[in-house]
Amino acid sequence: MNLLASARIVERETELAALGEMYKAAVEGRGRVVVITGAVASGKTELLAQFTDQAVADGALLLDTTGASAERHWPLGLARRLFAGLPQPSAVRDEVTRLMDDVTEGTGEAELRRFPSLAEAVLAPAKDRVMVIAVDDVHLGDDLSLQLLLSLAHRVRSAHVLMVLTASSHLPEGRPALTGELLGQPHCRRLRLQMLSEDAVAGMAAQYTGGPVAEGLAADLYAATGGNPLLVRALLEDHAAHAGEGEAAAAALTRGESYIGAVTETLHRCGPEALALARGTAVLGDGATPALLSRLLELPTRGIEAGARGLAHNGLFRNGRFRDEAGARAVLDAVPEAELARLHHRAAVLLRNDGAAASDVARHLVRTTPQGDEWTVPVLREAAEYALLDGDSDIARDCLTLAQDYCTGEQERIAVQVRLADVLWRSNPSALGEHLSALVPEMTQERLTPDELTVCLGYLIWGGWLDQAATVLDVLERSATWSSAEQREALGVGRQWLVMISPGLRTAAPDGQPDVSAAFPEVSVTSEPLGGTAYIAHQHAASAVAAALSGNAPRQAVTLATRVLQRFRLGDGYVWPLAFALIALVYAGSSDLALTWCDRLLVECDERYGLTWQALLTAVRGEIALRQGDLVKAAGQAESALTLLPRQAWGTAVYFPLSTLVLAYTEMGRHDDAMELLNHTAPERHLDTLPGLHFRRARGRWYLATGRFHAALGDFLTCGDLMRRWNVDAPELVPWRIDAADAWLAISEPKKALALAEEQRALSPDRERGMVLRALGTAGTGRERLGALEEAVDILRNGGDRVQLAMALGELGRGYRAAGDVHRGRMFAHKAWHTAKLCGAEPLCQRLFPGDTAPDNRLEISGQGAGSPSSAEALTGAEARVAVLAAHGHTNREIAAKLYVTVSTVEQHLTRIYRKLQVQRRRDLPKTLSSSVGGLCADL
Numbered sequence: 001m002n003l004l005a006s007a008r009i010v011e012r013e014t015e016l017a018a019l020g021e022m023y024k025a026a027v028e029g030r031g032r033v034v035v036i037t038g039a040v041a042s043g044k045t046e047l048l049a050q051f052t053d054q055a056v057a058d059g060a061l062l063l064d065t066t067g068a069s070a071e072r073h074w075p076l077g078l079a080r081r082l083f084a085g086l087p088q089p090s091a092v093r094d095e096v097t098r099l100m101d102d103v104t105e106g107t108g109e110a111e112l113r114r115f116p117s118l119a120e121a122v123l124a125p126a127k128d129r130v131m132v133i134a135v136d137d138v139h140l141g142d143d144l145s146l147q148l149l150l151s152l153a154h155r156v157r158s159a160h161v162l163m164v165l166t167a168s169s170h171l172p173e174g175r176p177a178l179t180g181e182l183l184g185q186p187h188c189r190r191l192r193l194q195m196l197s198e199d200a201v202a203g204m205a206a207q208y209t210g211g212p213v214a215e216g217l218a219a220d221l222y223a224a225t226g227g228n229p230l231l232v233r234a235l236l237e238d239h240a241a242h243a244g245e246g247e248a249a250a251a252a253l254t255r256g257e258s259y260i261g262a263v264t265e266t267l268h269r270c271g272p273e274a275l276a277l278a279r280g281t282a283v284l285g286d287g288a289t290p291a292l293l294s295r296l297l298e299l300p301t302r303g304i305e306a307g308a309r310g311l312a313h314n315g316l317f318r319n320g321r322f323r324d325e326a327g328a329r330a331v332l333d334a335v336p337e338a339e340l341a342r343l344h345h346r347a348a349v350l351l352r353n354d355g356a357a358a359s360d361v362a363r364h365l366v367r368t369t370p371q372g373d374e375w376t377v378p379v380l381r382e383a384a385e386y387a388l389l390d391g392d393s394d395i396a397r398d399c400l401t402l403a404q405d406y407c408t409g410e411q412e413r414i415a416v417q418v419r420l421a422d423v424l425w426r427s428n429p430s431a432l433g434e435h436l437s438a439l440v441p442e443m444t445q446e447r448l449t450p451d452e453l454t455v456c457l458g459y460l461i462w463g464g465w466l467d468q469a470a471t472v473l474d475v476l477e478r479s480a481t482w483s484s485a486e487q488r489e490a491l492g493v494g495r496q497w498l499v500m501i502s503p504g505l506r507t508a509a510p511d512g513q514p515d516v517s518a519a520f521p522e523v524s525v526t527s528e529p530l531g532g533t534a535y536i537a538h539q540h541a542a543s544a545v546a547a548a549l550s551g552n553a554p555r556q557a558v559t560l561a562t563r564v565l566q567r568f569r570l571g572d573g574y575v576w577p578l579a580f581a582l583i584a585l586v587y588a589g590s591s592d593l594a595l596t597w598c599d600r601l602l603v604e605c606d607e608r609y610g611l612t613w614q615a616l617l618t619a620v621r622g623e624i625a626l627r628q629g630d631l632v633k634a635a636g637q638a639e640s641a642l643t644l645l646p647r648q649a650w651g652t653a654v655y656f657p658l659s660t661l662v663l664a665y666t667e668m669g670r671h672d673d674a675m676e677l678l679n680h681t682a683p684e685r686h687l688d689t690l691p692g693l694h695f696r697r698a699r700g701r702w703y704l705a706t707g708r709f710h711a712a713l714g715d716f717l718t719c720g721d722l723m724r725r726w727n728v729d730a731p732e733l734v735p736w737r738i739d740a741a742d743a744w745l746a747i748s749e750p751k752k753a754l755a756l757a758e759e760q761r762a763l764s765p766d767r768e769r770g771m772v773l774r775a776l777g778t779a780g781t782g783r784e785r786l787g788a789l790e791e792a793v794d795i796l797r798n799g800g801d802r803v804q805l806a807m808a809l810g811e812l813g814r815g816y817r818a819a820g821d822v823h824r825g826r827m828f829a830h831k832a833w834h835t836a837k838l839c840g841a842e843p844l845c846q847r848l849f850p851g852d853t854a855p856d857n858r859l860e861i862s863g864q865g866a867g868s869p870s871s872a873e874a875l876t877g878a879e880a881r882v883a884v885l886a887a888h889g890h891t892n893r894e895i896a897a898k899l900y901v902t903v904s905t906v907e908q909h910l911t912r913i914y915r916k917l918q919v920q921r922r923r924d925l926p927k928t929l930s931s932s933v934g935g936l937c938a939d940l
Contacts, residue, residue: 009046009229010207011200015191019051022189023060023162027130031156031187033163035179038193039313040269041230041262044166045136047193051164052134060130060162061087063122067140069271076100078145082135083122095121115151122152123159130160138165150181157187170270170310195227195315204229208236220253224324226315234262255326263330266314273299277307279335281321282328283343287351287360288320295350296343344368358382359395366398376406381416384423393427393610414442418452422572425459426610430649432463440468444475446482450490454535455573457494462576463651464686466502473498493539500542500580501652502689503726534573540564541577541584548587549730551764557588565597570604575613582620587732591627592799598624615645619657626660629802631840635664647680654682655691662698666705667803669842674702690733693719697734704743705843713743731760731768738768738775745779754779770795774808777815786815803844806836810848827889874916882909883917887925 015036022032038044045066056062063085071077080100086093099118125131135141135149153163167179169192182188196204202218217239225231238256267275280297281288290308294301311317322328332340348364352375362383365376380403387395400420407413417439424432439456442448448456453476460469473495476482482491499506541564547557564581568574578601585594598621605613622637638661647654658677665674678699686692700715719736723729731738737760744753757775760768770792777789789812796805809832817825829848836844875883878899885895892906899906910922919925 009043009050010203011196012043012047012193015047015193016051018189018191019047019164023051023055023058023130023132026132026160026162029158029160031159031161031163033153033156033182033185033188034165034191035182035188036164036166036191036193037169037179038166039169039195039228039310039315041228041266041314042193042195043229044193046229048134048136048164048166052132055130055132055162058130060132061085061125062132062134064132064134064136067135067137069140072140072142074142075144076142076148078135078138078141079148082133082145086122087125115148118148119151119155123155123161126160130162133161133163135164136166137168139167153182153185153188157185168270169313170306195313196222196229196232197227198222201225201227201232204232205236208233208240217253224253224326226312226318226323228266228315230262230266231259231315234258255324255330259326260330260333263316263327264334266316267331270310270314273303274307274311277304278311278316278322278331279339279343281308281317282331283340283347283364285328285363286321287356290320292347292350292354296347341368345371349373352379357386359386362395362399366395366402370402370405372406377403377412377416380406381419384419388423391606391609393423396423397427410447414439414447414452417442418448418456419572421456421459425462426572426575426612428649429462429612429645429651432459433465436460436463436465436468440472443472446476446479450486451534451573454490454493454497454538458497458538458573458576461498461501461651462653464683466498466505466652466685466689469494469498470505489539490535493535493542496542496546497538500545500690503728504688504722506726534577537564537568537574537577541580544581544584545587548584549728549733551730554588554590557584558590558593561585561588562593562597570601570609570613575616579616579620582617583623586620586624586627587730589732589800591624595621595624595628611644612649615641615650615657616653618644619653619660622657622660622664626664627801629800629804629806629839631664631668631803634660635668635840638664652686652689652691654680655686655689655695659691659694659698662695663701664840666698666702667839667841667843669846671702671706678702688722693722693734697736697739700739700743704739704746709743709746713740713747716740716743729763731764731771735760735768735771738771741775741779750779770800770808771804774804774811777808778811786812786819789815802835802839803841806832806839806841806844808832809835810844813848824889827887831889875913879909879913879916882906883913883925886910886913886922 019034022034025032036044036047052062052064063082065078065082065085067078083093083096083100086096096118099114099121102114123131133152138146138149141149149163149165152161156163165182179190183190198218201222205218205221206212221232221235224235235253235255235258237258238254241256241258242254267278276297276299277293280293284292284296290301290304293299293304297304308317308320312320316323316327322331335343344364345368348361348368351361351364358379359382361379365380370376380399384396384399384403387393387399397420400416400423403416404413404420407416417435421432421435421439424435436456436459439448440460443453443456453472457469457472460466460472473491476487476491477495482488540560544557544560544564547553547560550557561581561584564577568578570578582594582598582601585591585597598617602614602617602621605617618637619641622634622641625631625637626634638657641657642661647658650657658680662674662677665671665677687696696715696719700712700719703709703712703715716736716739719734720729720740723734723736737756741753741756744750744756754776757772757779761772761776773788773792773795777785777787777792780788789808792808793805793812796802796808809828813825813828813830813832815825816822816828819825833845833848836842836848881899882895885899892903892910895906896903913925914920917925
């Protein structure tokens with residue numbers, strides 16, 4: 001019999017050869033007994049099946065069966081199934097059946113005295129042909145059957161019989177005597193099966209895939225299974241089921257139904273104690289130790305250690321833990337829910353008694369049901385704080401959610417609810433609605449502290465539940481018991497914050513007229529240092545915004561905003577105020593300072609602090625970039641903000657990143673992308689808020705850019721109506737008059753445009769002056785137009801919106817061309833084009849120089865007169881560089897900065913340049929000088 005020729009399993013050639021030799025001896029009348037031992041699922045059954053298949057094909061008589069733990073108490077149950085393979089009908093079979101019935105009916109020694117006769121009857125057919133007796137999992141057989149097998153083993157030495165028995169290498173208590181007595185016989189041999197090597201695993205993978213194995217797949221298979229053939233085969237089946245899902249799936253292991261089934265089968269075959277050990281280890285995870293498992297499972301430590309060794313031998317464990325996490329999950333998924341909850345609760349109690357970290361205890365508490373232990377809530381709250389420090393908002397949420405159920409005291413429960421609101425807001429604001437609804441009654445019943453009230457009102461306002469926030473404030477303002485100084489101050493802050501976001505909700509004065517002072521009340525900077533409470537942070541941030549928009553106190557706004565940023569750090573309840581302190585700096589015209597602080601906060605606010613914090617600060621960073629005219633940066637930051645946090649999670653604040661992105665896309669010429677954002681659906685009343693005002697303005701600019709001039713004008717005028725009604729008519733918030741002037745110009749109504757620009761200058765001569773002058777110059781005529789535009793360029797060049805600078809430069813170029821100074825007009829048009837290009841304002845570039853190519857930067861050389869090349873060539877290199885920059889309109893200070901020389905040096909060079917080129921003033925230089933003079937090419 002050639003077993004190796006038909007081998008279909010890997011790395012079992014030695015064992016197959018040994019079985020073949022023993023079969024040959026049995027054929028020759030030298031009976032043999034083989035005991036194949038190995039871990040559960042090591043391939044014993046498969047090896048036995050391959051051998052017996054070939055033996056039957058070779059003409060042997062096969063008697064085979066498998067031990068079953070369920071039949072261990074059925075006397076001769078295994079033997080009856082084994083001998084059912086005897087030929088029938090036959091006298092031998094009838095005799096064996098009769099003798100087994102006699103044994104079953106007997107007692108004590110009378111049973112054993114019948115075994116020799118029974119054994120002789122069983123072996124009778126071996127006189128004519130080779131008999132193979134194969135028993136898989138013999139250790140699971142009943143005692144009488146095992147005694148009978150021993151009796152048979154003693155009698156096969158001179159018969160044509162081969163007995164092949166498989167048994168686990170880790171036998172149940174009392175079972176080692178069976179193999180010990182067998183192996184004491186001279187004609188008996190043990191074959192020990194080891195788990196497959198990594199090379200063998202690679203061979204199995206190649207058989208399954210039908211070709212070369214993806215790099216690393218065999219190593220991953222071995223690492224996950226330890227060479228357990230059953231687990232390897234299961235993983236390969238799962239891998240084959242997902243093979244059509246692309247290269248990534250082909251190169252990675254998939255733990256699917258087959259693998260889960262193999263893990264479960266392996267554990268059940270190992271026995272109930274091994275299954276309990278696996279469950280306990282999966283529950284404890286990395287914290288599993290033999291001592292702790294012993295207490296958890298109420299099993300002796302010695303048995304735990306032996307069980308862990310057995311599971312390691314099976315390929316499921318390594319170093320006392322599951323070799324593969326998916327195996328642990330499969331075990332947990334199979335545990336009945338009630339039993340799993342019991343194990344987790346017991347684990348929590350044991351760990352708490354051992355003084356384990358709160359996070360370790362809470363990991364089990366969140367997977368069980370409340371038991372009423374007094375220590376539970378403090379542990380869960382502490383664990384939630386540690387989870388937040390680690391950036392795991394999900395665990396923190398689970399801990400606090402469960403803590404609510406455990407709470408017995410009212411104040412403790414409310415504190416937990418507020419803290420849970422913090423966690424939800426920082427990680428998933430969309431889930432805040434239902435939770436805040438439960439908190440509103442607690443607010444109105446005066447159960448929150450002033451700080452808690454301020455923070456929760458902020459969450460209501462964020463989510464757009466403005467009426468609920470107003471109702472809470474109304475109830476508490478009428479309350480006679482909410483009366484301490486701190487409580488009344490918190491109410492004032494809450495009202496101030498609500499009205500800042502939604503000025504239309506300001507309170508009514510006794511005469512029924514709107515109390516405009518409640519919208520953005522006057523503020524004063526006190527010498528008293530800022531405190532560390534959330535409501536004070538909100539108060540000062542709102543006051544900074546109010547000062548910035550009042551038109552009279554930009555320095556005060558900067559002072560207040562800077563104090564907020566200096567005194568408060570990122571934390572729950574403080575992100576909103578810090579963000580609005582940055583916005584106050586932007587409104588106050590201090591975008592550079594806002595940029596410095598915003599970048600610092602973004603560095604501090606990594607992913608551990610939750611998506612909402614990052615998204616809000618990123619949105620502010622985009623607004624800062626937009627105010628500075630960096631369209632590409634503004635678009636990128638706004639896109640990132642909306643990626644970090646989906647639109648539905650933003651509430652009313654969504655209009656901040658949306659308006660930034662719409663404006664940036666519009667100025668960049670990405671009109672279709674902007675239109676998609678304008679389709680955002682939200683309650684119409686949310687547009688009548690501070691963020692909504694930004695969105696109306698952005699929509700109007702998109703209408704204007706796409707030729708919908710009247711629609712644009714409507715949005716701008718609506719912004720103006722709202723701002724006047726709110727008594728916040730500040731161009732820093734929305735320059736609606738300037739926008740409307742642009743719309744009137746597009747409609748060919750320059751007089752109306754000029755009237756609005758003049759109105760804005762009269763109302764606030766020092767606010768957004770560069771933008772106002774740009775609008776006046778665009779709508780104006782004659783020398784006044786040029787004067788306004790030149791002043792606008794000077795102001796905008798020293799800081800401000802570079803897109804506005806590009807527009808002013810372009811209009812100045814048009815003005816000079818209209819006045820007949822073509823060269824100067826071209827110079828300013830070039831500068832406008834390059835400024836717009838740097839900003840990313842492609843439509844403006846196209847209006848300045850239609851077509852796809854950049855304008856030529858080089859100025860023409862007039863080959864005539866005093867400015868001829870020969871005159872220019874007399875300039876030194878340093879003089880040539882100064883001349884070119886002066887010809888392009890740079891001031892002496894700008895030239896000095898670009899060339900790293902003093903202003904005095906520039907003035908001396910210009911004196912010599914005028915003399916050599918025979919010109920009287922700077923504006924004559926472009927007519928006679930090329931930018932290539934002296935080898936210099938001055939790119940604007």
